[in-house]
Amino acid sequence: MDQRIGKYELIRRIGEGSSSNVWLCRDPFTERLVAVKVAKSETLRDERYSHVYRKLFAVEAHLAGKLHHPHIAMILDAVDEGDLRYIVSEYVPGGTLEQFCRPERLLPQEKVVEVMFKCARALEFAHRIGITHRDVKPANILVNSENGEVRDVKLTDFGTAMNLAEDSTLVEGIGSPAYMSPEQISEGALSHQTDIYSLGVVMYQLLTGRLPFEAQNNAAMIYQVLHSTPPLPSELRPGVAENIEAITLKAMAKDRAQRYQSWDALAADLARAARAEPRSIRAREVADTERFSLLKSLRFFDRFDEAQLWEVVRFADWQRRGHAQRLYAEGDMGTDFFILAEGQVRVTKMGKLITTLGPGDSIGEMGYLAGLDHAEDASHPAARRSADVVTVTPCTLIRVSPTALAAASEGCQLRFNRAFLSLLAERLAVANQRLTSAPVAGPSPATPAPVPSYMADTVPLPPRG
Template identity: 45%
Template sequence: MESIGKYQIIRELGRGATGKVYLAEDPFAKRKVAIKVAFPEALKHAEDGAFYRSMFLNEASLAGKLNHPHIVQIFDAVVEDDFSYIVMEYIEGGTLEKFCADGQLLETREVAEIIFKCVRALAFAQSLGLTHRDLKPGNILHKDGTDIKIADFGAAINKVSDRTIITNVGSPAYMSPELVTGGVQASHLSDIYALGVVMYYLLTGKLPFSGANTMSVIYQIVNTEPEPPSTHKAGMDPALDFIVMKAIAKDPARRFQTWDEFAQALAEIWKREQASEEKRGQSDTERFNILRALPFFREFPENELWEVLRLSKWAKFRPDTVLIKEGDHGDSFFICAGGYVRITRGKKTLNVLTAGDCFGEMSYLAHNDRAHRSATVTTTSDCVVLKIRAEDLRNSSLSCRRLFDERFLNTLVDRLENANEQLSVMS
């Protein structure tokens, strides 16, 4: 097979009971894609065909809908009697399974950040009415560092029987007690449990429950309390123990009740570590939560916040550090994320800015990367500042540019009004 529709096949990536996955080139978008092709005989199988077809249709129906930086995008889908395929984002780094073996475990702070990104992605999915239902390391793709993408939402909107869930969707090891006993339908609380198991596995290299067969694992999930992760890994932060054990509590009412609650618990770990390790750089977890709290980004949806993180460079500065010098050329703008800066022209103080305020934005608005700075900006306290190149913002998504344009316009209006008030007082 040389092509599928407009896509040029490069090679086969793998195959399973219901189909093959190919690496292909999209000649129009000029990007590599992964194409999942279903075996027609699997979709028509007398016993399981209806289930496989339903799973495939569910995943295909999500094309263009799950637009989040930590969820694998589905670009295209074709479902026909004799040939069905789904075109999705290609991620080269494999899955998180490679980090679940002894000797391959990640640092605990890396695990916390990966789980935080999973939590944000699943919160976004829930906002669309979706529960994943099949969370496990093999369905979380690894890009680089702590960047991940959750895949395989085929089971997300299926109403399947308890037997079908156990035998056809994922592994019982990641299923909550209420699912294996058939007590309730899957919900975000069962997804929270599954992600807690994933976190346990990444931290320790072991599952909280294991046995010689499926029934043994199910019995333990329902009747046995798991050992805390620190039992298997000395020196672990007690807060990680608390987070994991709360996520995998047998009683759904004792788990985190929302994804935001789960995310906040993970963010607190970074806050404590930051206080004790001043020289350590901020994590994406910290930066994401800082952005959400800044007035400048109050109207930014989650996708655009992650895009800002990708575009920006962050740095800490001591008091009396000159960030911008009057008369210099500049091709970037800045947003204060913490502390205070003073704006001066000559020897005159024009303004004092604080967290959430922007400065240097004329380098972007003037569409002139060689624009001269009209004022000097100096820190007056310890400061955290994020820097974005004007050209990088111009190359960002349309939605991101529009949000920045609106914020810059509002800022200019506010500053003009303040200037008018000062003039009226002086007159």
């Protein structure tokens, strides 16, 4: 093959399927690595299959630039030059989830839950814009790993997708029987629930190292999917948690009325399963599943979209603090700020209680806002803390440094600044109300006393709703 595919510089082949090869390439203009899926010439010449492949190509090409989600591999380009057809997508190192579907290399249960949660959120996003994947399986879930540990996942290969707004995108008879829902096999009406079923099969395989149904041929596989009951995951892998097993089986229910009705319902159960882990596991690290769920529940992040929430999941420093631990003391230097996700903290100045803050409140943002032009300089006078902050209960905290926030997308930075402005406006309104309603002892001063700077940083917000 030539050393280029179009404008893309060829590096090496990284995958092969029955109808295409996947190459690792370099985009000379953006200087980033990309994955280029090229149709095999014999596929395009095969009269029996070429029209199907061309349809699949058209579906995937049509989605270029539309599926913007942190857990969906971005389609960057699609080229049709007669005998040369290829799809360009972002490169995700680490292979696919298939490598973790073997009994000798199973992931810990809590990691399976996290992976499934991310996939569920990605497929829910696709569903919101009218897309049903129809071929969810481990081979179509890419892995970003570090030292053999799964750090992130991205769904790929939307060539078989059904766009509910465009019936012309539907290609019948496409999918992998082992992962196909009963209604998909029966060529019945499809919805997001067929993807929920397929993701349930993937979860079963990640938990046990085998498919729920195994057969010598497609006909036998189809019969089992329609009529047989799979072994319980706990029978194949002793120790599978009861709640995780229940989620898997509900996702795989043959009767759609018994299956999860929405992606949100599945994601909520996965989040609860993550939070039900033993405290000894949860105390070590705040898992991505819990991070995202906490962000979604906090008032501070009400106006952040899903992609921005996942940004915060990644760049923030998530911490757990026990009872009576000091976050910082009055007079300390620092430009980092905190969002309290769980628990309560007490704010004092010169030994006097100012307020108690709870989930969704921000802490220490005044130093950050006062020194935006030099926010990375923790020695600047604007970075001096104006109060003591101590935990009242065990807390989960989201710590953000100016450096990390500066590296985030412009949209994410804008959301933070708007959230701060909204929060400060409410705090100032509460402070002013308190000052104007407080009884005055003795003669009124000629000039009203200014609101202390720490007051705007610590006056609690009124309750939501």
